[in-house]
Amino acid sequence: MIPQNVIDEIRDRTDIVDVIGGFLDLKRAGRNLKTLCPFHGEKTPSFMVNPERQIYHCFGCGKGGNVFSFLMEYEGVGFVEAVRKLAGPLGIDVDQYLTGTEDKSRLDPYYRAMEFATRYFKEALTADDPATKTANEYLDRRGFPRDIIEQFSIGFAPPSWEGLYREATEKGLSREILLESGLIMRSRGGSGYRDYFRNRVIFPISNLAGRVVGFAGRVLDDSEPKYLNSMENPVYSKGKILYGLDQARDSIRTSKTAIIVEGYIDHLMLFSRGITNVAAVCGTALTEDQARLLARYAKRVYIINDGDRAGIRAAVRAADQLVLQALETYVVVLPENEDPDSYIRKEGVDALGELMRSAPDYFTYLREEAGKGRSTASRRRQVVEHLLATISRVDDAVRREILLQELSGHFELPVETLRTGLTQARPTRRAPEEPPRAARQPGGKRERIQKEMFRLGLAGRDLAGLIVDNIIEEDLEGEEFRLFHRALREAHEAGEDPAGAKFAASISDPALAGLASEIALMDQPPGPPGEVLRDMLLWVKKASLKGEMQAMKERIGQLREQSPGETTAEEIGIAEAYRQCARELGKLEIREDSRLDGS
Ligand SMILES: [Zn+2]
Numbered sequence: 001m002i003p004q005n006v007i008d009e010i011r012d013r014t015d016i017v018d019v020i021g022g023f024l025d026l027k028r029a030g031r032n033l034k035t036l037c038p039f040h041g042e043k044t045p046s047f048m049v050n051p052e053r054q055i056y057h058c059f060g061c062g063k064g065g066n067v068f069s070f071l072m073e074y075e076g077v078g079f080v081e082a083v084r085k086l087a088g089p090l091g092i093d094v095d096q097y098l099t100g101t102e103d104k105s106r107l108d109p110y111y112r113a114m115e116f117a118t119r120y121f122k123e124a125l126t127a128d129d130p131a132t133k134t135a136n137e138y139l140d141r142r143g144f145p146r147d148i149i150e151q152f153s154i155g156f157a158p159p160s161w162e163g164l165y166r167e168a169t170e171k172g173l174s175r176e177i178l179l180e181s182g183l184i185m186r187s188r189g190g191s192g193y194r195d196y197f198r199n200r201v202i203f204p205i206s207n208l209a210g211r212v213v214g215f216a217g218r219v220l221d222d223s224e225p226k227y228l229n230s231m232e233n234p235v236y237s238k239g240k241i242l243y244g245l246d247q248a249r250d251s252i253r254t255s256k257t258a259i260i261v262e263g264y265i266d267h268l269m270l271f272s273r274g275i276t277n278v279a280a281v282c283g284t285a286l287t288e289d290q291a292r293l294l295a296r297y298a299k300r301v302y303i304i305n306d307g308d309r310a311g312i313r314a315a316v317r318a319a320d321q322l323v324l325q326a327l328e329t330y331v332v333v334l335p336e337n338e339d340p341d342s343y344i345r346k347e348g349v350d351a352l353g354e355l356m357r358s359a360p361d362y363f364t365y366l367r368e369e370a371g372k373g374r375s376t377a378s379r380r381r382q383v384v385e386h387l388l389a390t391i392s393r394v395d396d397a398v399r400r401e402i403l404l405q406e407l408s409g410h411f412e413l414p415v416e417t418l419r420t421g422l423t424q425a426r427p428t429r430r431a432p433e434e435p436p437r438a439a440r441q442p443g444g445k446r447e448r449i450q451k452e453m454f455r456l457g458l459a460g461r462d463l464a465g466l467i468v469d470n471i472i473e474e475d476l477e478g479e480e481f482r483l484f485h486r487a488l489r490e491a492h493e494a495g496e497d498p499a500g501a502k503f504a505a506s507i508s509d510p511a512l513a514g515l516a517s518e519i520a521l522m523d524q525p526p527g528p529p530g531e532v533l534r535d536m537l538l539w540v541k542k543a544s545l546k547g548e549m550q551a552m553k554e555r556i557g558q559l560r561e562q563s564p565g566e567t568t569a570e571e572i573g574i575a576e577a578y579r580q581c582a583r584e585l586g587k588l589e590i591r592e593d594s595r596l597d598g599s
Contacts, residue, residue, distance in 0.1 A: 001097060002080065002083055002094050002097045002098070003097065006087075006092065006094065006097070007068075007083060008506075009092070010083060010086050010087050010090060010092060010094075011054070011066065011067060011068065011086075011505060011506070013090050014067055014086050014090070015051070015054075016049060016051070016054045016055065016056065016066070016067040016070070016505075017033060017049055017051050019067050019070065019071070019086070020049050020056060020067075020070060021033075021049075023038070023074060023253065024036075024038060024047075026049060027045070029048070031050065031051075031052065032048040032049060032050050032051075032521065033048070033049045033050075033051070034046075034047060034048050034049070035047050035049075037058040037060050037061060037063070038074060038296045039058060039061055039063045039073065039074075039296075040058070040060055040061040040063075041295065041325060041326035041396065041399065042060050046058055046059040046060040047059075047060070048521055050517075050520065050521050053504045053505060053520045053521070054066060054067065054504075054505040055504050055505050055516070055517040055520055055521070056070055056517060057514070057517035057518050057520070057521045059518070062514045062515075062518070063513075063514055064513055064514045064515075064516070064517025064518060064521075065507065065508065065513030065514070065516070065517055066504075066505040066506070066507065066508060066513070066517075067086065067505070068082045068083060068086075068508050069082075069508050069513045071085060071086070074296065075208050075209060076207070076208055076209075077208075077209050079508065080094075080098065081209060085209075106234075107234055107235050109173075109174065109177045110177060110180070110181050110213075110233060110234050110235045111211055111212075111213075111235060112173070113168070113173055113177050113178055113181045113183060114181065114204075114211070114212040114213060114214070114235070115211075115212060116168055116171060116173060117164060117168070117181075117183050117212075117215065118153050118155065118204050118212045120155075120163075120164055120167060120168070121153075121155025121156055121157055121197075121202040121204075121215070122153055122154075122155040123155075124155060124156045124157065124158050124163075125149075125154070125155050125156040127158070129158075131156075131158055131159050131199060132156060132158070134220055135156040135201055135220060138201060138220045139154070139201065142265060142269075142341075143269075143272075143345075144268060144272060145272050148268055148271065148272040151247070152203065152204070152244075152247070152268065152271075153204045153212070154201065154202065154203055154204075154268075155201075155202040155204070156200075156201055156202060157195065157197035157198055157199065157200045157202050157217055158198070158199065159198055159199040160195065160198070161187075161194045161195060161198070162184075162192075162193065162194050162195055163195060164183060164184065164195045164197075165178065165183075165184045165193050165194065165195055168183070168184075175193065178193075179193070180233055180234065181230075181233050182196055182214070182230040182231035182233055183195070183196055183197075183230075184196055196228075196230075197215060197217040197228060199219070199220065200217030200218055200219055200220070200228060201217065201218045201220065202215050202216070202217050203215065203216045203217075203218070203243070203264045203268075205230070205236070205241060205243055205282060206246045206247075207235070207236075207241055207246065208245060208246050208249070208293075209246070210246045210247075211235075213230075213233075213235040213236035213241065214229065214230030214232075214233065214235075214236040214241075214282075215229075215230045216228070216229050216230070216243075216264055216282065216283070217229075218264070218265070227263075227264075227283060229282060229283050238282050238283070238284050239284055239287035239289055239290065240287070240289045240290065240293075241282060241290075242260075242279040242280065242281060242282075242290050242293060242294070243264060243267055243279060243280040243281070243282050244267050244268075244271065244278060244279045244280055245279040245293065247271075247276070248271075248276055248277050248278055248279050249297055251276040251277040252277040252279075252294075252297040252298050253297045253298075255277050256297075256298055256299040256300065257277055257298055257299070257300050257301070257302070258277055258278070258279060258294050258297065258298035258300075258301045258302070259275065259277055259278040259279075259301070259302045259303075259304060259356075260278075260279060260280070260281065260286065260294075260301055260302070260303050260304070260318060261278060261279075261280045261281075261304050261305070261340050262280060262281060262305050262306060262311065262314065262339075263280055263339070263341075264280055265341050266280060266304070266339060266340040266341050267279065267280035269340060269341045269344055270340060270344070270349075270352075273344060273349040274349070275349065275352075277298075279294075281318070285314055285317045285318065286314075286317065286318035286321050286322070287321065288321055288324070290321070291318075291321035291322050291324065291325045291327070292325055294322070294325070294327065295322075295325040295326065295327055298327060299327065299328060300327060300328035300329070300330065301322050301327050301328070301329055301330070302330045302331075302332050302356050302359060303315045303318050303319060303322075303329070303330070303331050303332065304332040304334065304340050304352075304356075305318075305334075305339075306334065306337075306338070306339040307333065307334035307335055307336045307337055307338045307339070308336065308337060311334075311339075315331050316366070316386075319331060319362040319365075320390045322362075323362060323390060323391075323403070324390065324393060324394055326396075326399055328361065329361060329362040330356070330359040330360065330361055330362065330365075331359060331360060331361075331362055331365040332352075332355050332356055332359045333355070333359070333360075333365070334355070340352065363387070363406055363407060363410045364410060366383045366386075366387065367380075367383070367410050367411060369383070370382070370383040380411065383411075384407070384411055384413065384418075384421070385421070387407055388407075388418065388421045388422050391403045391404060391407065391422060392422055400422075404418050404419060404422065446477050446540075446543050447477065447478065447481075449536055449539055449540060449543075450476055450477065450478070450481050450540060451518070451519055451522065452522070452525045452536060453467065453471075453533065453536040453537065453540060454467070454481075454484060454485075454488070454519045455519050455520075455522045455523075455524060455525065456524065456525065456529050456532060456533040456536070457488060457498065457533070458498045458499060458503065458504065458519065458520060459499055459524060459529055460497065460498070460499045460529075461492070461496075461497045461498065461499065462530075463529055463530065463533055464488055464491070464492045464498045465492060466530070466533055466534070466537065467485070467488065467533070467537065468485075468488065468489045468492050468493075470537045470541065471485065471537060471540060471541060472485075473485045473486060474544070475540055475541055475544035476540070476544070477543075477544075477547070480512060480514075480515045481515070483509070483512045484512060484515055484516060484519070487503075487507060487509075487512065487516075488503070491503050491506075504516055504517065504519075504520035538588055541588055542585060542588055545581050545584060545585045545588070546585070548581055549578055549581050549582065549585075552574050552577060552578045552581070553578070555570075555574055556571055556574055556575065556578075559571050559574075
C-alpha cells in the first residue's frame with residue numbers, strides 16, 4: 001500500500017489545472033476554468049475545474065472529484081496507476097511501497113507476461129537465422145521504417161513450437177498466467193503446451209497507459225488466417241481498445257480529428273507517413289466503448305476502410321456508433337479493392353489527404369449511396385429506416401432532434417414524418433450495452449438545502465463543527481449525503497480545516513466524489529454564514545423529524561388496519577417515539593424562535 005502521507009504529498013504538489021489542462025482546453029470562467037465535459041457529449045461547457053480547491057465537477061453528468069479520480073476516469077486506470085503517473089514527474093518512487101505480495105495488483109502477472117513476450121518477440125526480430133531474415137524482408141517490403149518498428153515494438157514470433165514457453169517458464173512466469181494471457185496453448189494431444197504465435201510478424205497492442213495487453217500476429221505469406229489475435233484476457237478486451245490510440249492520442253487531441261482504419265498495417269502505413277492521429281480497430285467492428293473513447297479526444301472522425309463490400313458495411317456500423325457519440329463523422333471512400341496501405345503506395349499520402357478533404361459526412365454518404373443504381377426509392381427507404389433506428393438510440397433528446405433535422409434536410413423529408421418514424425423505431429430499440437449514465441436529477445428542496453448546508457460547512461472549521469454537532473447522518477436524505485457527512489465528521493475529528501483545499505480534494509471515493517466536487521464548487525449562500533447555517537440546520541433537523549414522524553404515522557395506520565380495536569406493543573412503542581419526536585420538534589421551534597427574536 002502506498003502510505004497516505006505519500007498520496008497526500010503527491011496530491012498537494014500536483015496542480016489539477018496542469019493535469020487536466022494537459023488533456024483538455026481549459027478556459028477561464030471566474031474562479032473556475034471550464035471546458036466541454038470529456039465524460040458525456042455536450043455542446044456548451046459544464047465541466048468546471050477549481051484551482052483553489054483542486055477539484056473538478058461536471059454539472060451536466062455529475063462526475064467530479066480530485067486529480068486522482070480524474071486520471072482514473074479519463075485514462076481508464078486504477079488508483080495506484082493514477083498515483084504512479086503523478087508521482088513520476090515529482091521524483092517520488094511509489095513502486096517501493098508496492099513490493100509486498102499482498103499489494104501486488106491482481107493484473108500485474110498478466111502485464112509482466114506481456115512485457116516478457118514483447119521483449120521476446122522483439123529480440124527474435126534481430127536473431128541471426130533464415131526465418132528472421134524472411135520476417136525482416138517482409139517488413140522492408142511493406143516499407144516500415146526502422147524507427148516505426150522500434151516505436152511500436154514490432155517483433156517476430158519464430159517458427160519454433162515452444163521457444164517462448166520454455167524461456168518464459170525458465171524466467172519463472174507461471175504456466176497458468178501464460179495460458180490465460182493467450183501466449184501459449186495446450187498442444188493437440190493435450191499433454192503438453194506450445195507457443196500460440198508461430199512464424200508471424202508481431203504487433204503488440206497497448207492500452208491507453210501504453211502497457212502491452214495483447215498481440216496481433218501476421219503471416220509472412222498468403223496463408224490463412226492472415227491475422228491471429230490474442231484472446232481476450234484479464235487485461236485485454238478487444239472492444240475497449242483501439243490499436244495505436246496511446247501513441248495517437250496527443251495529435252488527435254491537438255487536431256481534434258481522428259482517423260480510424262481497419263488494420264495494423266494500414267495504421268502503421270499512415271503513421272509512418274506522418275499522419276499520426278490514426279487508430280485501428282482490432283479485428284472487430286467499432287464498438288460503443290471505442291467510439292466513446294474517441295469522443296474524449298476528437299470532435300470529428302474519418303473512417304477509412306477497404307473499398308470492398310465488407311469494408312463498406314463495417315464503415316457504416318462504425319459511423320453509427322460515432323454519430324451516437326455526437327462526433328462529426330466522415331466516410332472516406334477508397335477506389336474499389338484498395339485499402340489505405342495499397343492506396344498510399346500507388347497514389348501517395350497527399351492523394352489520401354485530398355480524398356479526406358472531399359469526404360462526405362456520414363448522412364451525405366448514405367444519401368449518395370442510396371441514390372445509386374436501381375430501385376432507388378426502396379434503397380432510400382432502407383437508409384432512412386436505418387438512420388432512424390440509429391437516432392432512436394441517442395439518449396439525449398436535444399441531440400436526437402438535431403440529428404432528425406439533419407436527416408430531414410439530407411433526404412428532403414418533413415421532420416414531422418421522421419419524428420413519427422422515430423417513435424415507431426424507439427420501442428424496438430436495442431437495449432443499450434450499459435444503462436445510460438444517469439445525470440443527477442435536480443433534487444427537491446431538501447436536497448438543495450442539504451447541499452447549501454454542506455457548502456457552508458466547507459467554509460471553515462467552526463461551521464463544519466456546527467454541522468457535526470447538530471446533525472447526525474440519519475437526519476439526511478440520500479446515501480451520498482450521509483457519506484459526505486461521515487467524511488466531514490471524520491475530517492473534523494482529525495482536526496482538519498475543511499476550508500483548506502485538502503478536504504474536498506481528498507475525496508477519491510467514486511460514490512462521493514461527484515457530490516463533493518459539486519458542493520465545493522457551489523457559491524456560498526448569501527448572508528452571515530453562521531446564522532444562515534443555523535437556519536439550515538434547523539430546517540434539516542425538522543425535515544428529518546417530520547419525515548420520521550410521517551413514517552411512524554403510516555406504520556400506526558397499518559397496524560390499526562391489521563388488528564382493529566387492539567393496541568399492540570409495537571404501536572405503543574411507536575406512539576412513544578412519536579411523542580419524543582414531537583417534543584424535540586417543539587424544542588427546535590423554540591430554539592429557532594428565540595434565535596429569531598435575537599436573544
Ligand atoms: Zn459531464
